Amino acid sequence: METEVTGVIQRTKDVKSVRFRRPKGFNYLPGQWAFLTVDSDEEQKTKPLSFSSSPTEDYLEFTKRLTGREFSNAFATLEMGDTATIRGPYGKLTLQENHKICMLSGGIGITPLRSMIRYSTDKELKNSIILLYSNRFDDAIVFMDDFDEMQVRNPNFKVITMITRPSPAWKGLTGRINREMIEKKVPDYAERVFYFCGPKLMVDAMVVILSEIGLPETQIEYEYFSGYLGAQGGESE
Ligand SMILES: Cc1cc2nc3c(=O)[nH]c(=O)nc-3n(C[C@H](O)[C@H](O)[C@H](O)COP(=O)(O)OP(=O)(O)OC[C@H]3O[C@@H](n4cnc5c(N)ncnc54)[C@H](O)[C@@H]3O)c2cc1C
Known part of the structure; x- marks a missing residue:
């Protein structure tokens, strides 16, 4: 799914959250993850990242530890309006409500x-x-x-x-x-x-x-x- 950046939050010195528009009909379970693809020097870079947002929130958020590596730098420099692709959701680690x-x-x-x-x-x-x-x-x-x-x-x-x-x-x-x-x-x-x-x-x-x-x-x-x-x-x- 194609989406755009709607917000950026510097959480700590080396951890950043980036929020994306939640495409219509995009559903996921709390605890799941997706492949995020961002542009970097005319190439596309992809990594699996967990959603730090909850399905009860109206945006999608990923929160990444910044490592200085290529994907990390492309993630760290995302700005409002930049586009990205999200493929997912995946993952079985999700909330069990009866425990x-x-x-x-x-x-x-x-x-x-x-x-x-x-x-x-x-x-x-x-x-x-x-x-x-x-x-x-x-x-x-x-x-x-x-x-x-x-x-x-x-x-x-x-x-x-x-x-x-x-x-x-x-x-x-x-x-x-x-x-x-x-x-x-x-x-x-x-x-x-x-x-x-x-x-x-x-x-x-x-x-x-x-x-x-x-x-x-x-x-x-x-x-x-x-x-x-x-x-x-x-x-x-
Ligand atoms: C299901 C899942 C969910 C995830 N969720 C998150 C999340 O929510 N937040 C998050 O931050 N990460 C998450 N990750 C990890 C994420 O996908 C990345 O692997 C991680 O963030 C590192 O990516 P990077 O591009 O910054 O660094 P990479 O380029 O992948 O490098 C990672 C580290 O490996 C070492 N390294 C790699 N290549 C070399 C080399 N050639 N020479 C020397 N050292 C090297 C370096 O120490 C570097 O710091 C998740 C992974 C999975 C599988």
Whole structure:
């Protein structure tokens, strides 16, 4: 589908969101992704990106970590009115409405989770969602304002942030998501379905932790932000 840029938001120093007109009849589920094609030096570049927008919002939004690579630079310089092509939606990591959920994010894997949390909030769904959200720096937490606002609107949503390299001003939790953190902060973890996605290293580490605390595979849902190679448009991370 052809579309145009309708908005650009610099989220942090190296993370940017770009909003596109949502073509008539374009439907997707919260948590899904699409191939985004943008023009770069007269060539077209394509990558798979999760929707950070929710289907309840009237635009399509992608949020990308800026890497200085070719597609990334083309994404970073998109301006209002520029055209792009979206092919999708794809992906099976989507919100199950009848489960208690715990979401884990160690960085840019937050994008599909934000889509699901926003959907759940807008639809006033009753299932409890806890988000454990680890970031490197406390001044670079993507969507934090958004999550703060959703916590006020949605009594079933709670975000717990932790920082691996905190500034002296940071008063909250520190460190990465690990077994102790999950057991302490999510005491009813055994009743929850866990959702997460991101680079392979992070995803595989989470699978190991959750297996160690005894969660069955049926309670672990994840997607890699890598693995769609060459002809399909994306290099792996
Ligand atoms: C289903 C899915 C959803 C995704 N959703 C998102 C999302 O919401 N947001 C997001 O930011 N990303 C997402 N990704 C990842 C995204 O598709 C890109 O792979 C990623 O953003 C990196 O793309 P890039 O063009 O910036 O860098 P690439 O050019 O793909 O390079 C990635 C990294 O690989 C290394 N590298 C690559 N080529 C070389 C080389 N020749 N020499 C040395 N090093 C090299 C570099 O370290 C570089 O930083 C998703 C991926 C999948 C599969």
